[in-house]
Amino acid sequence: GISTAQLVQQEEIVQTLLPAQFMNGNIHIPVAVQTVGGTYNTTQSVHIWDPSHQQSQGEDGQEQQLHLFPSGSAQGQVETEADGQAPTEILVPISLKPEEGLEVWRFWAKKKNDELSKQEQTKLAPIGRRQPLRFQEDLVSSAVAELNLGLSLMTQEARGAEEEELAPDVLYYVFLCIQKYLYENERVDDIFSDPYYTRFCESLHKLLHGWKPSIHPLGYIIPSHVTEEMLWECKQLGAHSPSTLLTTLMYFNTKYFRLITPEHHMRVAFSKVLRHSRKNPTNAKDKATSIRLLKVQSQHSSGQKGTDDMYEEQIEDPENPLRCPIKLYDFYLFKCPQSVKGRSDAYYMTPEPVVAPNSPMWYSSQPLSSQQVEQMLSRIIVVREIQEIIGTAPESSS
Incomplete structure (x- = not known):
């Protein structure tokens, strides 16, 4: 079980951290959660990796992050926020954070490169001197072909800091952050429509096809991470092209x-x-x-004059x-x-x-x-x- 001290500590984090993050506009945990017996309870345990939280260790050696527990891990009374508002209003991201896209990409690229190195050690050296495939951690200097391949693999492989799977709408949000990061750094690629990114677009389609928002155990719908405003923000809406x-x-x-x-x-x-x-x-x-x-006109209305x-x-x-x-x-x-x-x-x-x-x-x-x-x-x-x-x-x- 969870000790009372830990519960109190978590309550303090809720009280101090969340409103502060909201005030700065830095909502680092883009997921709708409900406080249940002092822990966070969600249908998807999502934690977008945030380097600023990486270093802060509690006295007991546990990281003092808001770990999002898988649903059902904590029983107890349902507590709502002090002001009685549903926490969904606070915790779903309200705008794109380009640096968050960059962090998820880096986190993935590091891991992928380690994996590729391990594979190469077990294989014989290839004939000729072909450079082994490596993904740049810096998005801006990544070649188009490499980015297309990397983003495509990410649709299946990207994970949060706790190795948990990211929901399709969360991953889509991450790709929109990446798109905004590229535009802000003078890259003109449109990863969602340029013909060079066909492979990524097909992988993204497989990921998003048939997506529906999930229902929280407490019965409310967890809203999508992606909003219309975000699409305007990273030039996916408008007359840019x-x-x-x-x-x-x-x-x-x-x-x-x-x-x-x-x-x-x-x-x-x-x-x-x-x-x-x-x-x-x-x-x-x-x-x-x-x-x-x-x-769609029904049979009987075809002869009538159109009404509003x-x-x-x-x-x-x-x-x-x-x-x-x-x-x-x-x-x-x-x-x-x-x-x-x-x-x-x-x-x-x-x-x-x-x-x-x-x-x-x-x-x-x-x-x-x-x-x-x-x-x-x-x-x-x-x-x-x-x-x-x-x-x-x-x-x-x-």
């Missing part, structure tokens, strides 16, 4: 049109997404623009033009070939392999394959805001 813009349209179509399967998205077409302007009845000059998608509730809608965001669904839709149309704009069988067109920001054409007249749509969508579905929509959607049970 043809593939980012495409992802953004798919994201908005998932969020506002509630298209949550690849089949739903494959049915969208230029001819079905319509611009709509509404006058303000009190001020004729004041118009609100939206784009609409007709919901037959459409799903995306409304403009005049406060934030760079994130405005209408502006991004217009920009997409502007960058698509004229020949595709009336199509009734396609909407997501394949990005041209090489474009400059000012190229008149960003997309070919070839639609994305259903496989490509599925891969992009699997990264969108994991986002917390989309999960909340799926959770409230009437068809979510199907």
